Amino acid sequence: MEALSYKTVSASKETVNKGWVLIDAEDQILGRLSSQVAYILRGKNKTNFTPHVDTGDNVIIINADKVRLTGKKLTDKEYVRYTGYPGGQRFATPKELLNKKPTEVVRLAVTRMLPKNRLGNALKGNVYIYAGAEHPHAAQQPKEIKLNTIK
Numbered sequence: 001m002e003a004l005s006y007k008t009v010s011a012s013k014e015t016v017n018k019g020w021v022l023i024d025a026e027d028q029i030l031g032r033l034s035s036q037v038a039y040i041l042r043g044k045n046k047t048n049f050t051p052h053v054d055t056g057d058n059v060i061i062i063n064a065d066k067v068r069l070t071g072k073k074l075t076d077k078e079y080v081r082y083t084g085y086p087g088g089q090r091f092a093t094p095k096e097l098l099n100k101k102p103t104e105v106v107r108l109a110v111t112r113m114l115p116k117n118r119l120g121n122a123l124k125g126n127v128y129i130y131a132g133a134e135h136p137h138a139a140q141q142p143k144e145i146k147l148n149t150i151k
Helices: 030-042 094-100 104-111 118-124
Strands: 020-024 058-062 079-082 089-092 127-129
Touching: 020 030, 030 058, 030 104, 089 094, 094 104, 104 127
Parallel strands: 020 058, 058 127
Antiparallel strands: 079 089
């Protein structure tokens, strides 16, 4: 055999076809929802997945305030942040966050499942999270998918 009969094709920013996906988070388990969303954001569900290129779709998550946490995570799990000042470490439970900022719990779960580099920072901008059932992205004509049909 003199030459390979196939060539490896890597996607680039110009050749990627990005779509819009709508996911309803009502009664979905938080970890399973966010891992599936991170999977779509990376583009791993596509045949032209390339690790160093943003090949994923834009994801719209609605009803983020109705997401479920299993076990006692709603009261026992803690989110830690730091204000930057001495003694400025702040703690919050998912129950407190859902009351104060309903979309923050889903946003934190999804972004922590993305790569911790420049690509991950770019992918964070491709997810749009809304507490209610309304979203302003009707012009993009997102296709609604069920989470159990992704993998």
